Amino acid sequence: MRSFKTVYFDIVGFCNAKCPYCHSGINTIGGGSKITVEKFNNTLVKLRDERVINRRTVISLYSWGEPFLHPEIHNIINGINELDLKYAVSTNASRVPCIDRNFVKNLDQIVFSMPGFSQESYSKIHGLNFQDILRNIVKIVEDCRTFDFKGNFVISYHVYKFNVTEIKKCELFANDNGIIFRPYYAILNHWWILQDFINKRLPKDESARISEDLFNSEDIERKMSESPKKLLMSSI
Numbered sequence: 627m628r629s630f631k632t633v634y635f636d637i638v639g640f641c642n643a644k645c646p647y648c649h650s651g652i653n654t655i656g657g658g659s660k661i662t663v664e665k666f667n668n669t670l671v672k673l674r675d676e677r678v679i680n681r682r683t684v685i686s687l688y689s690w691g692e693p694f695l696h697p698e699i700h701n702i703i704n705g706i707n708e709l710d711l712k713y714a715v716s717t718n719a720s721r722v723p724c725i726d727r728n729f730v731k732n733l734d735q736i737v738f739s740m741p742g743f744s745q746e747s748y749s750k751i752h753g754l755n756f757q758d759i760l761r762n763i764v765k766i767v768e769d770c771r772t773f774d775f776k777g778n779f780v781i782s783y784h785v786y787k788f789n790v791t792e793i794k795k796c797e798l799f800a801n802d803n804g805i806i807f808r809p810y811y812a813i814l815n816h817w818w819i820l821q822d823f824i825n826k827r828l829p830k831d832e833s834a835r836i837s838e839d840l841f842n843s844e845d846i847e848r849k850m851s852e853s854p855k856k857l858l859m860s861s862i
């Protein structure tokens with residue numbers, strides 16, 4: 627069996643951002659939990675022994691949760707280092723972990739998720755303090771470079787209708803700090819809300835807010851039915 631290039635391994639099941647369109651954060655059911663270091667290490671050993679992963683695989687320590695909220699993030703990273711695997715994170719940059727040689731040793735890339743480039747946009751989506759986030763991003767980048775990290779930093783800029791005029795400012799900030807700038811349309815990634823939106827089961831004001839905020843929210847059913855996935859399936 628060929629090993630995977632990337633494995634997404636959510637180490638925490640919760641997030642401190644308040645994104646209304648996400649399954650995590652304010653929409654987390656039951657508070658969410660975190661993986662123990664022992665279970666994490668044992669799982670990686672099992673995946674390696676079964677050849678699901680190898681030394682070229684990047685273990686991405688997120689899917690829905692905020693990885694830097696794991697209270698033992700350094701022991702999680704030590705486990706990766708001991709197996710000489712690579713790892714990546716995507717973060718809302720609300721927390722700055724302690725960055726040292728071990729932290730950067732097998733780090734592949736850090737993605738910063740941004741829902742705009744103003745406090746207004748942050749108040750609408752992440753609910754975090756925008757200036758704190760900018761300071762934290764600069765600190766994380768500087769600290770990693772202090773320890774000779776040569777990999778990529780990326781800003782995933784979620785494009786909403788209300789933050790289009792802020793895109794350029796964010797791009798300049800990214801350029802100033804040597805960060806790759808990657809804007810893409812924000813999506814409704816809470817699938818039950820998406821389903822209710824498509825089936826017109828949401829309260830009118832909620833449905834109107836989604837249409838006001840998100841691009842591609844018009845005629846969404848047709849767009850989904852014409853998506854490449856459908857074409858791929860029908861060609862099999």
Ligand SMILES: C[S@@+](CC[C@H](N)C(=O)[O-])C[C@H]1O[C@@H](n2cnc3c(N)ncnc32)[C@H](O)[C@@H]1O
Nearest residue numbers: 647688689690691692716717718739782812813
């Ligand atoms: C749900 S986040 C969890 C990881 C981490 N807390 C973060 O903020 O990056 C996982 C990925 O989804 C992306 N993401 C989050 N909300 C999104 C949205 N509404 N539209 C598109 N991508 C989104 C983020 O950029 C991130 O890379």
